[in-house]
Amino acid sequence: MKQSEPIFEDTRDTFWRTLQTFALTRMVIVAVLFGYFGWAGSKVVRYQQEFWTICVIYMALALVFVLLATYARRRFLLQVSVQIAVDLAAISLLYISVGGIKSGLAILYLFPLAGGAILAPLVLALFFVSIATLVMLAENGYQLLNANADISSSQAGLYGAAFFVVIFAINRLADRLIKQESLARGRGKALYVQQAINRLVIADMDDGVLVLDRKGRVLTSNPAAARMLGLTFPHEKTYGKLSDMVWLTPIAEAYAAWSANAGLHATTQGQSQAKPTFVLLKHNEQSTLQGGTTIWGGRRELAARLKLRFARADTAGVQEERVVVFLQDVTEIENQAQQLKLASMGRLTASIAHEVRNPLSAIGHAASLLSEDETEAARQRMLKIITDNVARLNRMIEDILKLSRKAHQYKEPLALAPLLEDIVNELRETRAAKDGVIAIVDLAPHRVRFDPLHLREIILNLLTNALRYASGAPGSIRVEIVAGAGHRLELHICDDGPQISATVRAHLFEPFYTTSSKGTGLGLYLARELCLNNGAMLNYEYRSEGENSSPSGRFVITFAADDVA
Structure with missing residues (x-):
């Protein structure tokens, strides 16, 4: 077999395991010869004493070859040559002692010759075939000289020709397999190195990476994503579905929306990459890391704003589809x-x-x-x-x-219901708001600690915007007080006007950003800053009224946890 020199100097386990198998097979063949000819006895064997002596020596050498291939892994080609030479010598002696071509033992030559075709170069393999053919021809000629009528002169030649063809074919196939194995090993090493680099880069990057399956189960994540989402890292099993983790509901809803827009059915990698989506994760009693450490600290104790981008992994021909979610915490950037x-x-x-x-x-x-x-x-x-x-x-x-006005720390809690009713009455007088347009839901005696002037300014701003875009029908603007996650009181303000587009939402609370020719672009920015000054948070979110209703946009004021009275 025409191979490069490093192949035969290589001590890879594959070659030595093949040589071990070759040596063990030799022992099995000798054992079969013991059993068969021991049973047949003198009816087949011409020289019994010589036959059994050869078998015993052959078995002992076979055991030695097994030990050498296992414990003395040096000079691979020399060991192969010696083993095949011993095989040819032993089989030739057994072949002659049993009766030559008519005994049928010529087929035993195929064992060492095939091993040589797999483990040795082509020239050496053909050399071994030549020796076996010469032995058979010599034994056949000897029988013809002794006028043995049962001997055919063509059988030895046919065996030799068949051996040449078979060994050449085996050698070429083995050469191709070895080259493919070498190529696979090289690519495997390169892939292993690349995977190690990828693991290092992904583990060290600041952006989070989540891998989801088709059903929305979180399969793996990098440390950054674990820190952002409150997941354990490293993990021993699948995290579970996004929808099963309450604090990750906004991400689950964003994933469902992306999937519904044919994200999982895109035909190319480029088509599966959706536009960035911004979600807000609110801190609650469940969103803690192991050991009780909260995910967010400082101003981010109330919420973290994440930028999501979904991409379907290109797994052509593989049934298991995977979706990669790239997460970026933009809270600090916005701040x-x-x-x-x-x-x-x-x-x-x-x-x-x-x-x-x-x-x-x-x-x-x-x-x-x-x-x-x-x-x-x-x-x-x-x-x-x-x-x-x-x-x-x-x-x-x-x-x-x-903006320069700071909140005063009021010890007495502020009742929300009277304040809301007073603001609605003021809007009826100053903005000509019709009766019933603004519906206040749940007028329970909720109290919060908030600067009254600041809270009035915030609610007036939000309701004025709602009056501008709502239809004006009864109940078209809803003001609702609800108990949010983590024992935080929330004030929801929503209307039946057109939904805010994703592009506008991305800049909704930026100063001087406005879509109205009459606006200054400071109203919502001022409202959020006043909320932050009072330990609260203002955001625009999508919420569902019930299980069967579709999510609707609304402004949500989340008060601090100790505000509930």
Whole structure:
């Protein structure tokens, strides 16, 4: 067999195991010869004494070869050559002692010749075939010289030709298998190294990685994902379904929505990658790591905002589909961005208050005086534009200045129901809100510790926005007080207006971001900051009213855990 030199100097277990099998098979063959010819006795064996002596020596050498292949793994090709040479010598002696070609023992040559074809180069294997063929031809010629009429001169030649063909075919097949094994070993080593690198990179990366099956079971995760989601790492078995872990419900809902949009049925890897989804995980009594350590600390004790991206693993031809979820904690990023914007606005506030507010008041007052004496419609329209924009700029300045107001620590809890009723009455008077449009659900005597002026400002802002987009039908705006997870009281405000798109939701609480030409973009940002100043959290979430109802968007104010009275 034409092979490169390192193949035969290689001491890989595969080659030595094959040689061990070869040696053990030799012992089995000798044992069969003992049994068969011991039973047949003198009816078959011509030289019995010589026959049994050869078998005993052959069995002893076979045992030695097994021990050498097991415990003396050196000089592989030398051991193969010696074993085959002994096989040929022993089989030739047995072949001659039993009667030559008519005994049928010529088939025993196939055992060492096939072993040589598998374990030795092609030239050496053909050399062994030549020796076996010459022995059979010599024994056949000797029988013909002794005028043995039972001997056919063609049988030995046919055996030899058949051995050449068979050994050549076995050698080529073995050569191909060895090359494929070498290639597989090389690729296996490269794959092992790559897997080690991937494990190191994934374990050290800050972004979380979850692997899910088709049913939404969490199969594995990296340490970052375990920290974000409150999972144990490393784990010994499947975590379970996302939907079974209460605090991971937002991720389960996002996965279900992605799956419903043909995410699992995409034909290509590129098509399976959905747009990023933002979810909010709220801390509760279940979302703790082993040992009682909470997932979030500091300001993040209330919630963590995660950016999710789903991608279906390309497993063509494999039934088990896998989905990889990439998680990024954007809470700190958003907080840092907001702090930078706050710092910029802080430096700007003083100049706005002193340099802009007074001139703006003068402009507004002058426009008001001009409008009293102006009768021309075109001029009145121009003055109205000036007045409206002055009011808009003044409102923006007021919103910015409100950010500097800090919450006072009120010892007496604030009753929510009277405050909500008072705000609704105020909206009826100032915003002409119709009776019944704003429905307050569950007017139980809930109390919270919150700055009354701040909470009024927040709720007024949210309800004013709701009045702008709601249909105006009775009950089109709902204000509901519910007990949330982790013993936290929640205030829900929802309306029947159009749902907020994912693009707008991503920037909903950013300062100066607005979709209205009349808005300043500070209302929701101001509301969230005021909530944070009072130890609460404001978010836009999707919730279901019941098991059979579809989720609807709503603003949710989550009060601190000790606010419930």
